[in-house]
Amino acid sequence: MELDGRVTVVTGGTRGVGAGIARAFLRAGAHVVVCARRPPDEPVAAAGRTAVFEPADLRDPAAVDDLLARVDARFGRLDVLVNNAGGSPYRLLGEGDAARHARVVELNLTLPLTVSLAAHARLRAAHGSVVMIGSVSGTRPSPGTAAYGAAKAGLANLARSMAVEWAPEVRVNTLVLGMVRTELSHLHYGDADGVAAVGRTVPLGRLAEPDEIGEAAVFLASGRAGYVSGASLLVHGGGERPAFLDAATVNKES
Ligand code: NDP
Numbered sequence: 001m002e003l004d005g006r007v008t009v010v011t012g013g014t015r016g017v018g019a020g021i022a023r024a025f026l027r028a029g030a031h032v033v034v035c036a037r038r039p040p041d042e043p044v045a046a047a048g049r050t051a052v053f054e055p056a057d058l059r060d061p062a063a064v065d066d067l068l069a070r071v072d073a074r075f076g077r078l079d080v081l082v083n084n085a086g087g088s089p090y091r092l093l094g095e096g097d098a099a100r101h102a103r104v105v106e107l108n109l110t111l112p113l114t115v116s117l118a119a120h121a122r123l124r125a126a127h128g129s130v131v132m133i134g135s136v137s138g139t140r141p142s143p144g145t146a147a148y149g150a151a152k153a154g155l156a157n158l159a160r161s162m163a164v165e166w167a168p169e170v171r172v173n174t175l176v177l178g179m180v181r182t183e184l185s186h187l188h189y190g191d192a193d194g195v196a197a198v199g200r201t202v203p204l205g206r207l208a209e210p211d212e213i214g215e216a217a218v219f220l221a222s223g224r225a226g227y228v229s230g231a232s233l234l235v236h237g238g239g240e241r242p243a244f245l246d247a248a249t250v251n252k253e254s
Pocket residue numbers: 011012013014015016017018035036037038039056057058059083084085086087088133134135136177178179180181182184
């Protein structure tokens with residue numbers, strides 16, 4: 001199989017996008033470690049194989065070192081790091097002070113930097129790769145999640161610099177995600193009707209499934225992407241139709 005015997009850590013792999021990524025790596029034959037503050041509601045499993053859960057609050061650098069030491073003890077190597085843990089509440093800029101917004105930057109930018117630095121020597125030894133989980137929020141205005149968008153923009157740029165500094169041994173890439181259907185989608189888009197209506201705004205007509213994000217992450221981590229580094233891959237179903245086209249009074253047919 002594509003990633004037979006490779007060892008992959010998926011931060012925040014216990015639910016949502018991260019669980020989809022973990023399942024895709026399991027299907028590709030990798031050993032998968034998922035970490036989060038709380039255990040998954042049910043084991044993360046696919047293709048008859050189950051991910052190992054390791055508890056960690058990754059904002060604490062000592063906890064990151066401890067996590068990687070546990071991965072060493074169990075598997076003795078690390079081939080792929082998927083920096084997936086992240087997210088943000090909806091909060092307009094004026095509704096929080098700078099320290100509050102900075103916590104969002106810490107989770108979405110400082111945390112993946114911390115884990116990547118701690119993992120670097122192991123990834124170099126394995127000629128492995130890092131996959132950052134970015135967002136289209138980092139490429140367009142993000143009212144209500146401004147600090148998150150800024151952090152995701154920074155994350156994609158961090159990945160490009162990391163790809164240069166850590167070449168040729170370690171490849172570093174970013175998946176830039178559009179909307180993904182997760183257990184928490186209702187918090188962002190409302191009930192099933194809301195999720196479906198939001199999906200219809202995407203050219204492909206729906207939100208992504210977490211496992212589809214996983215397939216793209218497996219591609220970036222695999223030998224098929226052996227010459228891909230410092231890249232950002234958009235996985236957004238065609239993106240957003242420009243709003244001005246709907247407002248214009250000509251060319252309405254497309
Ligand atoms: P969820 O909130 O559903 O999952 C986040 C995961 O990260 C959970 O496993 C959570 O577990 C873990 N986590 C959060 N904080 C920490 C921490 N301090 N230490 C360790 N683990 C932590 O998020 P999504 O699945 O929606 O998003 C995953 C990634 O995908 C994020 O980077 C997000 O920005 C990105 N993304 C998601 C989109 C979407 O539509 N869902 C769109 C674009 C990007 P626990 O709380 O137990 O620690």
